[in-house]
Amino acid sequence: xxxxxxxxxxxxxxxxxxxxxxxxxxxxxxxxxxxxxxxxxxxxxxxxxxxxxxxxxxxxxxxxxxxxxxxxxxxxxxxxxxxxxxxxxxxxxxxxxxxxxxxxxxxxxxxxxxxxxxxxxxxxxxxxxxxxxxxxxxxxxxxxxxxxxxxxxxxxxxxxxxxxxxxxxxxxxxxxxxxxxxxxxx
Amino acid sequence: xxxxxxxxxxxxxxxxxxxxxxxxxxxxxxxxxxxxxxxxxxxxxxxxxxxxxxxxxxxxxxxxxxxxxxxxxxxxxxxxxxxxxxxxxxxxxxxxxxxxxxxxxxxxxxxxxxxxxxxxxxxxxxxxxxxxxxxxxxxxxxxxxxxxxxxxxxxxxxxxxxxxxxxxxxxxxxxxxxxxxxxxxxxxxxxxxxxxxxxxxxxxxxxxxxxxxxxxxxxxxxxxxxxxxxxxxxxxxxxxxxxxxxxxxxxxxxxxxxxxxxxxxxxxxxxxxxxxxxxxxxxxxxxxxxxxxxxxxxxxxxxxxxxxxxxxxxxxxxxxxxxxxxxxxxxxxxxxxxxxxxxxxxxxxxxxxxx
Numbered sequence: 001x002x003x004x005x006x007x008x009x010x011x012x013x014x015x016x017x018x019x020x021x022x023x024x025x026x027x028x029x030x031x032x033x034x035x036x037x038x039x040x041x042x043x044x045x046x047x048x049x050x051x052x053x054x055x056x057x058x059x060x061x062x063x064x065x066x067x068x069x070x071x072x073x074x075x076x077x078x079x080x081x082x083x084x085x086x087x088x089x090x091x092x093x094x095x096x097x098x099x100x101x102x103x104x105x106x107x108x109x110x111x112x113x114x115x116x117x118x119x120x121x122x123x124x125x126x127x128x129x130x131x132x133x134x135x136x137x138x139x140x141x142x143x144x145x146x147x148x149x150x151x152x153x154x155x156x157x158x159x160x161x162x163x164x165x166x167x168x169x170x171x172x173x174x175x176x177x178x179x180x181x182x183x184x185x186x
Numbered sequence: 187x188x189x190x191x192x193x194x195x196x197x198x199x200x201x202x203x204x205x206x207x208x209x210x211x212x213x214x215x216x217x218x219x220x221x222x223x224x225x226x227x228x229x230x231x232x233x234x235x236x237x238x239x240x241x242x243x244x245x246x247x248x249x250x251x252x253x254x255x256x257x258x259x260x261x262x263x264x265x266x267x268x269x270x271x272x273x274x275x276x277x278x279x280x281x282x283x284x285x286x287x288x289x290x291x292x293x294x295x296x297x298x299x300x301x302x303x304x305x306x307x308x309x310x311x312x313x314x315x316x317x318x319x320x321x322x323x324x325x326x327x328x329x330x331x332x333x334x335x336x337x338x339x340x341x342x343x344x345x346x347x348x349x350x351x352x353x354x355x356x357x358x359x360x361x362x363x364x365x366x367x368x369x370x371x372x373x374x375x376x377x378x379x380x381x382x383x384x385x386x387x388x389x390x391x392x393x394x395x396x397x398x399x400x401x402x403x404x405x406x407x408x409x410x411x412x413x414x415x416x417x418x419x420x421x422x423x424x425x426x427x428x429x430x431x432x433x434x435x436x437x438x439x440x441x442x443x444x445x446x447x448x449x450x451x452x453x454x455x456x457x458x459x460x461x462x463x464x465x466x467x468x469x470x471x472x473x474x475x476x477x478x479x480x481x482x483x484x485x486x487x488x489x490x491x492x493x494x495x496x497x498x499x500x501x502x503x504x505x506x507x508x509x510x511x512x513x514x515x516x517x518x519x520x521x522x523x524x525x526x527x528x529x530x531x532x533x534x535x536x537x538x539x540x541x
Contacts, residue, residue: 028208068201075197095193102189121187122198129203141207144196184187 003066010058018051025067029074035094035147036078046081050074075145094147101168102144105176121184128178132171139164140171494519 001020009017029050033043050073063069082095129137135157142148142156150168154161187195478496497520522529 063201065201065205068204071204072197072201076194079194079197098193099189102192106187106189106192118195118198122195125195126200126203129199137203138207141196141199141203144193145199145204145207 007058007062007066010055011062018055021051021054021066021070022047025070028067029070032071032074032146033078035149036075036082038094042081043078046074046078049077053077071145075147094149097149098144098147101172105172105179124179124182124184128175132174136167136171139167143168493522493524495522 001024006017006020006024009020026047029047030043033046033050034040037043037046050070053073054070057073061069079095129140132140139153139157142153143150148156150161150164153159154164157164159167520529
């Protein structure tokens with residue numbers, strides 16, 4: 001069943017839409033949640049919560065790309081859950097590792113972007129990513145959107161882990177330069 | 187903005203980018219790809235003639251009696267050892283056999299066929315493999331299953347050189363790998379095709395021997411070809427020691443050779459590479475000479491019908507568990523079967539101790 005049909009079922013409040021979503025994207029969503037939470041049960045709960053949220057959002061939302069839409073939902077949910085879980089202790093999974101990498105270019109600061117600034121930054125990020133070579137861009141997204149481990153990415157691309165690390169490092173540095181050029185305070 | 191907020195905003199990027207990132211194209215063959223092949227094949231230490239890989243889930247092991255790997259005759263295993271073997275099977279979740287030049291294939295304990303365990307081979311071998319199963323030849327498509335294992339570098343090695351049998355225990359994934367010349371080569375008609383059961387029996391027999399005579403199969407952190415004279419001059423060893431002692435705080439040190447540039451780098455903070463001290467061309471030449479001589483030895487010892495030419499080598503400087511430093515080398519070789527003229531690539535995994 002294609003995504004359009006599934007979305008139509010959501011609009012018709014047909015609960016089969018949930019089963020179809022789970023069947024089509026359940027594994028994909030679970031992998032995102034698991035990368036972040038490093039726990040199968042938590043990832044499963046995240047999947048369930050994401051389906052519920054999807055049910056509540058559509059309608060009125062009418063996503064152009066259901067796969068990306070649910071990926072964003074589950075990612076945010078997993079990160080929220082991760083933060084709740086690790087408020088008192090450092091958690092496992094890929095988040096702390098990815099954070100430590102990113103903090104290489106983002107110093108620890110409490111400055112928070114306004115909503116307008118956030119939108120502008122996301123637009124900048126999209127533009128930056130689109131100008132990167134395909135492999136470098138995908139590696140970066142696999143790492144910092146999907147929060148996949150370096151070894152998983154290396155396996156996907158059949159690269160040495162050290163090679164993946166170098167790609168990530170170079171892309172971070174390019175991002176840093178691009179941000180400086182655009183006047184973002186780093 | 188901080189790292190946490192950046193990660194959150196990454197969640198808002200364009201959906202097309204998100205979806206496309208998962209649609210990974212097959213990598214092209216390139217020098218970088220070849221370099222990657224070396225690493226992927228590093229876990230597949232090939233010494234003997236063409237062999238193949240089989241995966242057997244140990245929990246579902248059959249009750250067949252083990253065979254003697256030299257005589258091929260069935261041998262009895264003492265009850266206690268047998269029990270220990272069962273425990274061993276329970277402890278390790280997966281058993282892998284094989285590793286070859288041209289192809290790889292495997293059979294899990296529940297009969298599922300697993301192929302392409304060493305990623306080197308898709309450059310030369312077809313995307314489909316043939317293996318005998320239950321008396322029939324079956325064609326299987328290429329799938330990757332063991333890549334993760336191959337990227338692991340921590341494993342223990344048991345080796346029986348006389349029987350050309352080697353077992354590695356990955357201490358992280360708890361997978362056990364057998365490298366054995368008893369395995370089949372499904373795409374080379376010169377080599378016999380063995381059944382799953384025969385392969386399984388070899389593995390089972392080895393485990394029995396291992397349990398019955400643990401001293402014969404000591405766990406070590408060493409890898410193939412270690413413990414031999416390394417051929418490096420004292421001066422070079424001193425030079426390495428100086429460099430290593432200056433920077434070594436972990437085993438994450440890479441001797442990096444690329445595009446004619448030679449340098450010693452340290453991996454820091456997940457990927458920041460820092461050039462510490464370059465090696466001289468003379469030093470590298472000496473190391474390459476040692477590698478080349480060892481490659482020759484490997485091939486000459488194994489089977490004179492194979493000739494080879496050295497194509498490329500990557501190096502990694504690492505600290506072993508006993509505190510010694512070593513250069514781990516992954517020479518990429520072009521191997522030619524003198525009889526048939528068939529040419530293919532192979533990669534070796536070598537260790538040269540520096541102190």
